[in-house]
Amino acid sequence: MNSPRSTAHRAHYVRRVWWWLRQWSGDAAYENYLAGFAAHREAHPDCPHQQPMSQKQFWLDSLERRYSGISRCC
Amino acid sequence: MPKLAKFFVWVTLAVLGAWSLSAIAFERGEPVNGVWFITASGCVYLLAHRFYAAFLAARVLALDDTRATPAERLEDGRDFVPTTRWVLLGHHFAAIAGPGPLVGPTLAAQFGYLPGTLWLIFGSVLGGCVQDFVILFCSMRRDGRSIGQMARDEVNPRAGRIALFAVLAIMVILLAAVGLVLVNALKESPWGASTLILTIPIAMLVGCYMRFWRPGRVLEASLIGFLLILFAVVAGRWIAESPSWAAAFTFTGGTLAIGVCIYGFLASALPVWLLLAPRDYLSAFIKVGVVLALALGILLVRPVVHMPALTQFTDGNGPVFAGKIFPFCFITIACGAISGFHALVASGTTPRLIRREGDAPLIGYGSMLMESFVGVMAMVAACALEPGIYFAINSPAGVIGTDAATAAAKITSWGFPLRAEQMQQLAQDVGEQSLLSRVGGAPSLAVGMAQIFSQTIGGGRMLGIWYHFAIMFEAMFILTVLDAGTRVGRFMVQEVLGLAWKPLARPGWLPAVLLSSALIVGAWGYLLYVGVNDPQGGIKSLWPLFGIANQLLATVALVVATTILIKMKKARWAWVTLVPMVWLIVITMSAAWEKIFSPEVRIGFLADAEAKQKLLDAGGLSEAAASSARSAIWNDWLDAGLAGLFAVLVLVLLLEAIGEWWRILSGRKQAVLNEAPYVASRWTEARR
Helix, strand or coil, X not given: CCCHHHHHHHHHHHXXXXXXXXXXXXXXXXXXXXHHHHXXXXXXCCCCCCCCCCHHHHHHHHHHHHXXXXXXXX | CCHHHHHHHHHHHHHHHHHHHHHXXXXXXXXXXHHHHHHHHHHHHHHHHHHHHHHHHHHHCCCCCCECCHHHHCCCCCCCCCECHHHHHHHHHHHHCCCHHHHHHHHHHHHCHHXXXXXXXXXXXXXXXXXXXXXXXXXXXXXXXXXXXXXXXXXXXXXXXXXXHHHHHHHHHHHHHHHHHHHHHHCCCHHHHHHHHHHHHHHHHHHHHHHHHCCCCHHHHHHHHHHXXXXXXXXXXXXXXXXXXXXXXXCCHHHHHHHHHHHHXXXXXXXXXXXXXXXXXXXXXXXXXXXXXXXXXXXXXXXXXXXXXXXXHHHCCCCCCCCCHHHHHHHHCCCCCCCHHHHHHHCCCHHHCECCHHHHHHHHHHHHHHHHHHHHHHHHHHHCCCHHHHHHHHCCHHHHCCCHHHHHHHHHHCCCCXXXXXXXXXXXXXXXXXXXCCCCCHHHHHHHHHHHHHHHCCHHHHHHHHHHHHHHHHHHHHHHHHHHHHHHHHHXXXXXXXHHCHHHHCCCCHHHHHHHHHHHHHXXXXXXXXXXXXXXXXXXXXXHHHHHHHHHHHHHHHHHHHXXXXXXXXXXXXXXXXXXXXXXXXXXXXHHHHHHHCCCCCCCXXXXXXXXXXXXXXXXXXXXXXXXXXXXXXXXXXXXXXXXXXXXXXXXXXXXXXXXXXXXXXXXXXXXXXCCCCCECHHHHHHC
């Protein structure tokens, strides 16, 4: 029988795998960017800053940068 | 874990690894199970990562977790992002793994399973992984500088220019070689060709989904794309079974070559979000999934390896490609053991994402171990085929003839029994008209994989579906390399054109985009077209040329790495890069020499050109045959020139580096390292 503890364990591992998958696939890239942007503003409140990019802008920008260099091998 | 238990675990792994290696190395006439390959390589990889990578990290490179990495110092949420090491391991592995470790071992299986397997395991542990790890480290200490920039900064500007030129030239050869593998896998195959063609609108649909409807939602878009691709594999069968549709999707090699060139041009010139990026995402998912499934399949099915440990073709008379085991086995298997191309990836994006220096061994050394493991699995899948079938698929028509009966008689005469009906039945089972002379490695690997998968799920009825799934998987790999490589090549060409007229270097200017795309596609497309029209299958010229070029690039990377070690005052440990470098110089120079000057017509480009010239001089050839001979002579000279040029460039770079080493070691010149200055990591501070 499943104890509440083992169920919690399993849920924890499923969450970890899901987290890894989102990070690896790039699904979480925009969230990471927003978090980094907020941290930067907090650390440098005087820094004259523009607004963060929209999700669409960020997506196109990341693709352009990614495929401007050697990103795939033989 | 207590120390004693750890000690026991590592000793057990060492014993199991040694036992497994001896099982595959000292077999005497008895069939070897594929599982031994998995345990042998797995144990060696784990031991190498635990001990050799740790030695490199601690003693040679002196990794320092208190030092902030570029990802931490320059964090911007875009190029420099501190990334968890397991996520980065996945990223880096997906970036370095391409069709190379699948195709190379399959072709080298003509020597028997043993030479290739040993080279895959020990070449990677002592060479490929070291190169990837050390270059990753060097680039990380230099804010993610490329291999060309490091060659310029650490050796001299001329070395930097040579490295950049080598990259462009290798890219052209690489794209032509993988394009040829693709064409040979899909020609006269309506099922395979229609499936792959269907993946293009699927990729565009996924691109539009991520661009307009759900920006950046990679997982859900990829899942939709994956389901559609599975449907495309099934739909391919319906197309192949319909006489009118099958005729529409049956292409000759020449037509497919033109189609591949048009695809490369469009992928390079169109916006990346539309075709290139979504295909890359789909390919990455399928790549990782299939590699895991293949490992699981081998463990579940435990296929018996039918290929002998060594075949008679070690003497250089192999039907798949000509040339003796030394140096051609080591040239044919490039990416699974050591690949210079990895140095380009290891000095690009990945070093800008490493969170702590201590993560570098897992990412640099560990990813290459995984790539080598893919190569070992490809070797098992290819060698699990009956050798007669393997040679029937991989030998060109010029060697075994064009009909099943002649091919079977010829291959049986080599000591590998094969019946014509066997080949006809196999072709029918996988849904193809014929599997004879499908040179290039991809079809034989797909048959091997399909046999393993079908024994796990679906049985013989599913053989056709699994075969075309495997073909689609390999083709997706190749198209990803083709489109991403063509785009990068386009940028390089634009950079060169910009030296003549500045506007041509502007990335967004349409005439410059079209011109540079046409130039890069024209360069690899020409070599591809020549390969497709070669009666010997083309792969015999292009694949060794690619292997030579790729490993000469690895030599460039190891020269740069050795220079940096000497400048770091680690000359006593410089053997870690010097030994693989010397080995690579020996094999690449020997191979280049043989490919240019061997008197054997099947090996030497010049000998082949001379033989064809004699035929022309003798007269009596039809106009078509004479024209074909004239173009073959030109191509032989071109291939010889390219091989010679690569070799000379690397020798010049080596001489430049040796001069630099001598000046530093003799105290005539002060060593100046171009590392970014030390900044303490805030995470180390936080841990205290």
